[in-house]
Amino acid sequence: MKIKVGIIGATGYAGAELVRLLVSHPQAELVALTTQSYEDSQFYEVYPYIYRYVDQKCLQLDPPSLVGAADVIFTALPHGHAMPVAREALRQGKKFIDLGADFRFDSREVYEKWYKVEHTAPDLLEQAVYGLPELHRDKIRSACLVGNPGCYPTSVILGLAPLLAHGLVDTGTVVADCKSGVSGAGRGLSLGVHFAEVNENFRAYNVGQHRHTPEIEQELSKLAGEDMVISFTPHLTPMNRGILSTLYARLKQEISAAKVRALYEEYYNGEFFVRVLPEGLLPQTKAVAGSNHCDLVPVVDPRTGRVVVISVIDNLIKGAAGQAVQNMNLMYDLPETMGLDRPGLYP
Amino acid sequence: MKIKVGIIGATGYAGAELVRLLVSHPQAELVALTTQSYEDSQFYEVYPYIYRYVDQKCLQLDPPSLVGAADVIFTALPHGHAMPVAREALRQGKKFIDLGADFRFDSREVYEKWYKVEHTAPDLLEQAVYGLPELHRDKIRSACLVGNPGCYPTSVILGLAPLLAHGLVDTGTVVADCKSGVSGAGRGLSLGVHFAEVNENFRAYNVGQHRHTPEIEQELSKLAGEDMVISFTPHLTPMNRGILSTLYARLKQEISAAKVRALYEEYYNGEFFVRVLPEGLLPQTKAVAGSNHCDLVPVVDPRTGRVVVISVIDNLIKGAAGQAVQNMNLMYDLPETMGLDRPGLYP
Amino acid sequence: MKIKVGIIGATGYAGAELVRLLVSHPQAELVALTTQSYEDSQFYEVYPYIYRYVDQKCLQLDPPSLVGAADVIFTALPHGHAMPVAREALRQGKKFIDLGADFRFDSREVYEKWYKVEHTAPDLLEQAVYGLPELHRDKIRSACLVGNPGCYPTSVILGLAPLLAHGLVDTGTVVADCKSGVSGAGRGLSLGVHFAEVNENFRAYNVGQHRHTPEIEQELSKLAGEDMVISFTPHLTPMNRGILSTLYARLKQEISAAKVRALYEEYYNGEFFVRVLPEGLLPQTKAVAGSNHCDLVPVVDPRTGRVVVISVIDNLIKGAAGQAVQNMNLMYDLPETMGLDRPGLYP
Amino acid sequence: MKIKVGIIGATGYAGAELVRLLVSHPQAELVALTTQSYEDSQFYEVYPYIYRYVDQKCLQLDPPSLVGAADVIFTALPHGHAMPVAREALRQGKKFIDLGADFRFDSREVYEKWYKVEHTAPDLLEQAVYGLPELHRDKIRSACLVGNPGCYPTSVILGLAPLLAHGLVDTGTVVADCKSGVSGAGRGLSLGVHFAEVNENFRAYNVGQHRHTPEIEQELSKLAGEDMVISFTPHLTPMNRGILSTLYARLKQEISAAKVRALYEEYYNGEFFVRVLPEGLLPQTKAVAGSNHCDLVPVVDPRTGRVVVISVIDNLIKGAAGQAVQNMNLMYDLPETMGLDRPGLYP
Structure with missing residues (x-):
């Protein structure tokens, strides 16, 4: 039944x-x-x-x-x-x-x-x-x-979880710069979703004040085992579906790109919906549009001592x-x- | 197996x-x-x-x-x-x-x-x-x-078949004005598919010369039982998927909108993929994007003596x-x- | 002053x-x-x-x-x-x-x-x-x-004027298939202009019933010197600005493409805003976006005995x-x- | 002459x-x-x-x-x-x-x-x-x-100049998350600018490796009076024109939003092309499309101790x-x- x-x-x-x-x-x-x-x-x-x-x-x-x-x-x-x-x-x-x-x-x-x-x-x-x-x-x-x-939290939390679970980054340095398609704003009417206002336009909104902030911080804090406060900026992108989050954090100590990638692959081993993309590929929103996947790639930048994680989901699905x-x-x-x-x- | x-x-x-x-x-x-x-x-x-x-x-x-x-x-x-x-x-x-x-x-x-x-x-x-x-x-x-x-022919032929099969229209008056998304042009590179050239742009191409013309005419002629020559104009629309065909033909004699609609419903009775939309709805490309459907509505215009059929498909699927x-x-x-x-x- | x-x-x-x-x-x-x-x-x-x-x-x-x-x-x-x-x-x-x-x-x-x-x-x-x-x-x-x-009438009337002024076409055969960007619908709110509903979508509306019809017919009739009734179908295109009209009419008698082009060039000789494009170019909406121009090209199709005119304007300007x-x-x-x-x- | x-x-x-x-x-x-x-x-x-x-x-x-x-x-x-x-x-x-x-x-x-x-x-x-x-x-x-x-540098440098000139931020904490329209990639052909690949898609590229990085760092370092290394991530947005940069830096000490705004207004006083937007408005790319302006707003986030600057330009103009x-x-x-x-x- x-x-x-x-x-x-x-x-x-x-x-x-x-x-x-x-x-x-x-x-x-x-x-x-x-x-x-x-x-x-x-x-x-x-x-x-x-x-x-x-x-x-x-x-x-x-x-x-x-x-x-x-x-x-x-x-x-x-x-x-x-x-x-x-x-x-x-x-x-x-x-x-x-x-x-x-x-x-x-x-x-x-x-x-x-x-x-x-x-x-x-x-x-x-x-x-x-x-x-x-x-x-x-x-x-x-x-x-x-x-x-929430849509943004899903993308941000999955993106950062391996780093925090392994204590690799300075928890006070996390910046989540997120970009969403317009369906995330819902079907209700407002000038902010009028086609001619959104199309060919890109903008930030609710800078430092979006309600998904405490949700993200709650889950990241659990992962890190300490209270975290992050900068989270949502943006509206002229497309229907998709969120891409660009996540920045300072590494506590030097670590190779290969090591970080291996940690991600291990952390999400067996997870069908989270795909740590093979070397050479970067996540893009269209690659998850219509599916329940979250595609991830961590990029280590030794020049700045930061790791930059790119994470994408379909905001209406995953x-x-x-x-x-x-x-x-x-x-x-x-x-x-x-x-x-x-x-x-x-x- | x-x-x-x-x-x-x-x-x-x-x-x-x-x-x-x-x-x-x-x-x-x-x-x-x-x-x-x-x-x-x-x-x-x-x-x-x-x-x-x-x-x-x-x-x-x-x-x-x-x-x-x-x-x-x-x-x-x-x-x-x-x-x-x-x-x-x-x-x-x-x-x-x-x-x-x-x-x-x-x-x-x-x-x-x-x-x-x-x-x-x-x-x-x-x-x-x-x-x-x-x-x-x-x-x-x-x-x-x-x-x-071909993609255009599928949309045009399904749109006109009931009219021709029933001999309702003057076969010399058919105009097929068709609009396609860019995926129809394939994945090959050319200035004609460069994002910045296509986006915010709408254009006709191959006016009177597109290779789908004889294919359409072949099938329409079979349906009509006589040789048909039509005007077919393809257009490029700034979207990925979808074809909408607007099909014009002069009615041989007065006929009510309800009668024409009934003929369409009967003609496609039992066809899962062809949807003659219920009264009040008009086809739109997004309604078939990602599916194998062809959505159709015939509109009778007594003022001009023409019937106008709107037909949509996903060009990559149906x-x-x-x-x-x-x-x-x-x-x-x-x-x-x-x-x-x-x-x-x-x- | x-x-x-x-x-x-x-x-x-x-x-x-x-x-x-x-x-x-x-x-x-x-x-x-x-x-x-x-x-x-x-x-x-x-x-x-x-x-x-x-x-x-x-x-x-x-x-x-x-x-x-x-x-x-x-x-x-x-x-x-x-x-x-x-x-x-x-x-x-x-x-x-x-x-x-x-x-x-x-x-x-x-x-x-x-x-x-x-x-x-x-x-x-x-x-x-x-x-x-x-x-x-x-x-x-x-x-x-x-x-x-009106926006549609400007595009249609300029597109057909030389043909009608010279009596070249059968006035009962005119079809105007027109495609407009979304700004033509105004800044008011409705589901019909919601970004996620319009983007990646193409649709017809008010088929046979748009209020610009009598305005077009009034001016075409003056040009032709006889009462005209036309088929006019407006469509909504996922872009901000621009109208492209595809205009069909049956030629009364055979006439060469060169002759028709020459008539257009002569008719609009000295008109800065109307550009009959040089051979090899077809109008596209982006080419007039932001300007007061109307770009035109007449295409003679000897196979069907029709002339097809492509006419574009920026709906908010010309x-x-x-x-x-x-x-x-x-x-x-x-x-x-x-x-x-x-x-x-x-x- | x-x-x-x-x-x-x-x-x-x-x-x-x-x-x-x-x-x-x-x-x-x-x-x-x-x-x-x-x-x-x-x-x-x-x-x-x-x-x-x-x-x-x-x-x-x-x-x-x-x-x-x-x-x-x-x-x-x-x-x-x-x-x-x-x-x-x-x-x-x-x-x-x-x-x-x-x-x-x-x-x-x-x-x-x-x-x-x-x-x-x-x-x-x-x-x-x-x-x-x-x-x-x-x-x-x-x-x-x-x-x-370069286009990205113009947007980033103008966005951060007042902060660095006044020594307000910790120079080691700067993150520049930048989003560009497709015209920034030029008119050359590649799969990366194919309409159907870009449209409805958002992606990062050259993470940590874009050539505009040293140019940005050179000018920021001059402003700060010390060598600066920043994280810069470019992204491709499905639109023709525009760059929006979201710029993050940690404030050295508490400072009010009003004070920071006043410093920006003073710094760009008399600059016609740089517009520090009035309270209540946030920059958006469409507001500068077609003009030589750079629109800016600094947002102080006392919760995180960071300032977030939003800066937009038309990549082809300013x-x-x-x-x-x-x-x-x-x-x-x-x-x-x-x-x-x-x-x-x-x-």
Whole structure:
């Protein structure tokens, strides 16, 4: 029997990407898609590309009945909206994966400080698992409540994990310069996503203030075993999908490029979705567009004593919906790559 | 046992798209990839996005041994190069699908006139089948030699077929105004595909002289039961994938929009890959990007007495590699949608 | 003394382009910029690229005082909003150039039928001149009220004028297949201009129903000396600026390509802004981006008996603000190219 | 009498941009355009957008005669090719502005180490002036030989100059993460500029090894009064024009955002081309596309103790041809903004 899936917020880009992935997932069955903006529309009227694959109407959200109908609930909502649904899901003994920020933080205070809203389910934080399988696989397997990582954090944390786990870099010197495609801003309307304003344009935003900062710092600190503060600058790139993070850190001591590469390969040995690229190749966003991969290359620069890591993901897949499906697979003891085992699209 | 597949010209865009589709095809096994430009490279060095999915080296083409190793051979070569390989394949009793123009024409003279080369295997033209499954499914099933349609022709012929089959339009009034993404020009280098020259630019090319013209006319004439001459203008659009064809024809007599729509729906009833979109939707290239679909809508304009059909495909899939796989499925009595049954990528 | 200019609707794309052109115009002085959305903002806060060139606040529109302060008023407003301002301008003896549709039509009925609003100043239509200088230069010189042409009509009319003026084509066979960049849709927000929806996408819209149709037909009919009905299909192209029109018509009788080209060159002889490109070149939108040019090439296709004209403009310049400045120059007896005499930007 | 200008390498993007700017320059007259690839073609056949503005043929380079005909010679050539022409120009007493790297370095050794060619005119390095007017205006005024800065260096140096001049940051902590449009790669053909490879793609290249590194370090070191080594990572962005540099440095001591902003405003007080944007605005590449401006904003991040500077230019204008014209203006005692005093194009 298939896993019955409910998606709350199915008509945003992350929610729609969940629909796309799950409609081809051998063990999943979509039982409910909810939306705020397109109630009673056929889902394919909102996303015509999926005509003939999805034949369901968009529903208004009624948490108890939706939770009742599903085995696992995904929420792809603005922060602050997943908490009541999570509570209902756990009450009914269902599994819950939130693609927003509500369950990513160990500390309620950090969440409330950066997101400027009250956390109304702080008692659930303890059982929530940060859903980055490459770091927390075992906890995810047994979790009922997963806070699916943000897109930038996924790219940055995977990029730096081997360095921090091995204590190779001075933790106070980390700079994460990240570039995202426009789908990361969601499907909502604003001048900032108007084609003629974005196209042929490149800009930074929220310099030093982006809400993904504390999430990145939380996970990096765990890896390093000490509190870390980093500089993180997000940028908007005129493309649809993809994040490339350029990560800088000063090496504590001289180490060869070959040694660092070997550490990366070992650290991610057996990880299907993380690809440390063979020598001679550098990551590029298009190489992961449409797939759940994170491509990585560490470059040692002996001239400056820094290591520069290039890390790329598809922000809607490994940075959102794909990782959520990966988490679902783990929570249901399915092969971790199920429904995610195809290469992306190129060119 | 899986079908052993050889791909000749695997490192061009159409060939690489075949690799991508077949590597996930449940019944196919890639046994040889040949290339002119990247001999001895790992295929993933040429296309890093596919790292971990394909672990084969690019080979130099040696027709007899390649044909010997494969059950079916796909050629994705410039016109004029498939003929000797086709002959070898048929000699060894293998199946052959050419993505180029060498086996699309009933008439050797038409081919030679438009392509300016000699046809060196005219004796094979009679057994070659034009590989547009929606029109020639039965012949394809029993064919050994398939001439896979061009990208523009696929879009135009599927767009006009119901009108011509029902004799609704004046055959002398057909105009096909077609717009293609840049991948249609291939991976070869020229100023015409330089990013800074194409981006933020839109242009027509080969006005009245494109080689797909006689191919379109051949198939439309069969549908109409009379010789047709059309105006066909291709344009280059600053995007990677997709063709949109805007097709104009004068209606022989007044007919309601509802009637025409009903004829289209009936004509393509049961065709999974051709989607006559529900009322209220118009085709757009992104809705088929990454899939084997052709989306269609006929619009009747009573003011002018014309019908305007909008038809879109992904030029690399339904316009090339996807259709070739669809043909392979037919030739091997597999479900026609095998390996092609997932929605595309959006956005 | 410089011409005092007021721009109503200065913060839309057409209005802002007027600001850009006029701020460098040797004989113009911006005295008032009005807006609905950005009242009291500095204009450079709305368009930071122009910082240091414009030091004016956006004002709320008060027609009497604005008209009083200016010698010439440009309106770049949605249709239906220019009429009361035009009346006030003429009352005060000022010149008026409307970039919207309110004064483009000879017939109030045609306007009301296509635009679905009442025309509240039908008495002014008689003195309004259709502001396409290459066709109506003398009338514009002495006009007080100019209806500046639409973007698509400018491209289509200039493209077909020589054919119709010489009676070369069957007027019932004209098809205008037009492709526009996204700035043509304005700066307003909608899913239709969301970057991730437009980028890598190409689509038709308003098939057979676009409001520029009657405007094109009005001017073509004058040129042909008979009522014309055409098929016009607009398309949205993933780029910021530019329109390319592909224009089809059946030739009444055989005529050589050289003869047609010569007629075009003669027809536009002395026209600085219309460039019939030398043999071997085809128009492309990027070649006119940033300039007031219309590039044209007629292609005779003896195979089909049709002529295919390719015509390109920058929709915001020759298709809107640049043409409006050209009209202003004529109305003030200035050199027609003043402020418009620089090449565009490439690449 | 106008300044007679010769441009060597006029058909690359930087050379063609010089043509565009100088054809509208009130005091310049183009007397010779040379090219390697398009000898005897009309310049407008190579760049059709400029038809009717330039009526000159592309010539083969003959240094003595070209130098003889011109007052000032611009070279836009690959490195290593400007030296013999410079010598000839100086021999004939002409002015010389090189847009390549041959005359940017104080040290022949640094040049030879990074560019891997011999410097054949090391005796000229002493009189060569690094052509960044905002830093070296007086020397440029009296120079005969100017090494025009690279695109990345212009953006980085202008971005960091106030910080270093005031000794505010720890010089060992500077990271320059830079993103460029594709025109920066030139008009030459390679897979790396193929539209379908670049579009929807973002990638880093030459990590830690780009040749602009020593140029940046040379100028920053002068500003800081000590030898500096920086991390510089260039990236390719899917757009035509523009560079955005994100510059990180650790502050030596706490300082308020207002204080840093004030220092920037004071440092660039009176500089028309450098715009420290008003509070509330952040630089974006489109805001300088088509103009000679460099837009800057310093952001102090007290959380990390770093300052992050965002700096943007049009790589072909302030990063190449525009700056070269600015230098010419200075060398001829013309107003520095002559021919460069118009806003760019938006959107």
